[in-house]
Amino acid sequence: MARTQGAQTANAIAEVAASLFNEHGYEATSLRQIASEVGIQVGSLYNHIDGKNELLHNIMVGILDDLLDAIRNATAAGTDPVSRLVLALDCHIRFHALRSRDVFIGNSELRSLPPENRADVINRRDAYEEILRDLVSDVVHATGADPLDVRLQTYAILAIGTHVSSWYRPDGDMSLDDVVAGYTRVILRQLGIEEFGMRVGITTA
Numbered sequence: 001m002a003r004t005q006g007a008q009t010a011n012a013i014a015e016v017a018a019s020l021f022n023e024h025g026y027e028a029t030s031l032r033q034i035a036s037e038v039g040i041q042v043g044s045l046y047n048h049i050d051g052k053n054e055l056l057h058n059i060m061v062g063i064l065d066d067l068l069d070a071i072r073n074a075t076a077a078g079t080d081p082v083s084r085l086v087l088a089l090d091c092h093i094r095f096h097a098l099r100s101r102d103v104f105i106g107n108s109e110l111r112s113l114p115p116e117n118r119a120d121v122i123n124r125r126d127a128y129e130e131i132l133r134d135l136v137s138d139v140v141h142a143t144g145a146d147p148l149d150v151r152l153q154t155y156a157i158l159a160i161g162t163h164v165s166s167w168y169r170p171d172g173d174m175s176l177d178d179v180v181a182g183y184t185r186v187i188l189r190q191l192g193i194e195e196f197g198m199r200v201g202i203t204t205a
Helices: 002-024 031-038 052-075 081-098 100-108 115-143 150-167 176-191 194-199
Strands: none
Touching: 002 031, 002 052, 002 100, 052 081, 052 100, 052 115, 081 100, 081 115, 081 150, 081 176, 100 150, 115 150, 115 176, 150 176, 176 194
């Protein structure tokens, strides 16, 4: 029972911290504020974390681990390079749209981490970029697509995720399905493989 309560408190600390980091920024958020929002004493925080840096590191690593797991699971269902890329785009766009708070923290607070923790986060970012780059490369080899540059095409996909996280709202004019379909068409057109996209259910008209 005590272990369950401890896990619940740790989760509450992470959730409150993420909300405060998003609203006020990492530097402007104090451990006292976090403890107050959770409903515990400041000293009790140290039963779960060593300090604010560790808290930010854990949040950012958790976000990236979730993203890496999501894209690996999504692409595992693909039967060919194009379908795997389409599934990856679907996962990439939905994740960034639905977890915009986490994406904002990840993009804005990397500078706040000490070097060792920053390197840990960057390694995960690099691993995610490598997955996308390999997917694009596989499509190029399988279809004869001729992108200007595979790395630049990968950066374009990454930028779409960041952009979507900045403007998408569930109550907005476009449904998430429409956003995913639209951006997927953009990427397939950039690669010049509209006809292959149609085979996996993506229209480009």
